[in-house]
Amino acid sequence: MCVQDAEQVSEGMENQEAWALHSELSSTQMESCDRNTACDPVGLGNSFPLESICEDTVVVEKKQSLLSSFIPALRSGEWSHIGQRSHMEDTHICVADLAKNFGYNSLSEEAISFYGVFDGHGGKGAANFVRDHLPRVIVEDADFPLELEKVVTRSFIETDAAFEKSCSLESALSSGTTALTAMIFGRSLLVANAGDCRAVLSRHGVAMEMSKDHRPCCANERMRIESLGGFIDDDYLNGQLGVTRALGDWHIKGLKEVGGRGGPLSAEPELKLITLTKEDEFLIISSDGIWEVFTSQNAVDFARRRLQEHNDVKRCCKEVVEEAMKRGAEDNLTVVIACFHSERPPSVTVQRTRVKRSFSAEAIQNLKFLLGE
Structure with a gap:
């Protein structure tokens, strides 16, 4: 990978983080509107009450804190x-x-x-x-x-x-x-x-x-x-x-x-x-x-x-x-x-997917034959 590619990787990851942040904020805004129907009482489009704006600001600050809080303990x-x-x-x-x-x-x-x-x-x-x-x-x-x-x-x-x-x-x-x-x-x-x-x-x-x-x-x-x-x-x-x-x-x-x-x-x-x-x-x-x-x-x-x-x-x-x-x-x-951490790696729980088993029509006919049906 050339230098330019590496820079694009860095920019891409920053964009991904920003996009994830944007998506979560949008979701939070929608939930807030569901709880408070006064979000847009007269069809003002993107206009929100002051309380909603303040709530969004808190969410932004919390999310940014989470993104930047990790410091590797090398x-x-x-x-x-x-x-x-x-x-x-x-x-x-x-x-x-x-x-x-x-x-x-x-x-x-x-x-x-x-x-x-x-x-x-x-x-x-x-x-x-x-x-x-x-x-x-x-x-x-x-x-x-x-x-x-x-x-x-x-x-x-x-x-x-x-x-x-x-x-x-x-x-x-x-x-x-x-x-x-x-x-x-x-x-x-x-x-x-x-x-x-x-x-x-x-x-x-x-x-x-x-x-x-x-x-x-x-x-x-x-x-x-x-x-x-x-x-x-x-x-x-x-x-x-x-x-x-x-x-x-x-x-x-x-x-x-x-x-x-x-x-x-x-x-x-x-x-x-x-x-x-x-x-x-x-x-x-x-x-x-x-x-x-x-x-x-x-x-x-x-x-x-x-x-x-x-x-x-x-x-x-x-x-x-x-x-x-x-x-x-x-x-x-x-x-x-x-x-990157001073403590031991945590245990990982493997989620096992359920496998649906089914018999083919031919297998069912063979089973019926064996059972004498």
């Missing part, structure tokens, strides 16, 4: 394991206050929490470089923190370019990495993804994917790749790479800077911005090794049960990793979980 945990691999190429970062951590005075009164998972390939140089440099590039951007969507997109691309320069000076660094970051500020959650790590939100127990896996099998990615002179061979980008977006990999010919338009391997992240509500419980950010053995909903269910048992976020991350290994995961494994 706490997080993380766990990593080498898995069945001979080398550990995953890395991650958890920062409670991004600006303060890097010694910058933020224009925002709210702390901006930053979480990231970086899954390296062909070595750990790129993953470690992005982990160490990307957050600083973000806070040093002139538009930080007022235009975070633009800042994050620029920072991914600038960090990628900076890594290319480092590789030209030290070839041993040559490698690549996927990158997924989550930034939480106030009630806003901004996820940026380039690669096949995944972020999944638990909304009252229902899994909501906050990122899209960038793999060669994705139709949109295939179209983008082919438009830039790349190709998909046996589900690999240019027959060489299992992801279609990543930072690094400058040493692989034909993946970047083809014809001055940028190559088929893109470092530009797709963004997703949402407004958190009381129903949003926690966010899982994991490298692809976890998602090879967990579905998004399965991971939410598993983590939710563990948090209900002991409410220890770090222990929960460790248990997710251990469960992935029991299920046969072979890749490096990294899990970061950010919770």
Whole structure:
């Protein structure tokens, strides 16, 4: 998703909230009219008595208070394991206050929490470089923190370019990495993804994917790749790479800077911005090794049960990793979980729908035959 798309998502959600507010207010007005037939005694159309206007104002204030009252109580945990691999190429970062951590005075009164998972390939140089440099590039951007969507997109691309320069000076660094970051500020959650790590939100127990896996099998990615002179061979980008977006990999010919338009391997992240509500419980950010053995909903269910048992976020991350290994995961494994409440997730009551059972005409005839009727 481009920056413009992310902004449209944000605007769309604001419009949805406004529309929901408008609908509830209209309903309240109608109920008020039913109770008081003097609402429009002489056919004055949209004119209402002063008492009705005052009542509507109270409703508006109450609704606005409900919309803005939720403030996430952030706490997080993380766990990593080498898995069945001979080398550990995953890395991650958890920062409670991004600006303060890097010694910058933020224009925002709210702390901006930053979480990231970086899954390296062909070595750990790129993953470690992005982990160490990307957050600083973000806070040093002139538009930080007022235009975070633009800042994050620029920072991914600038960090990628900076890594290319480092590789030209030290070839041993040559490698690549996927990158997924989550930034939480106030009630806003901004996820940026380039690669096949995944972020999944638990909304009252229902899994909501906050990122899209960038793999060669994705139709949109295939179209983008082919438009830039790349190709998909046996589900690999240019027959060489299992992801279609990543930072690094400058040493692989034909993946970047083809014809001055940028190559088929893109470092530009797709963004997703949402407004958190009381129903949003926690966010899982994991490298692809976890998602090879967990579905998004399965991971939410598993983590939710563990948090209900002991409410220890770090222990929960460790248990997710251990469960992935029991299920046969072979890749490096990294899990970061950010919770938005201090209390345990509430129990969810599943409403079971009644299924009406009926017999076909043929079945009824067979039954009559068996009964001798």
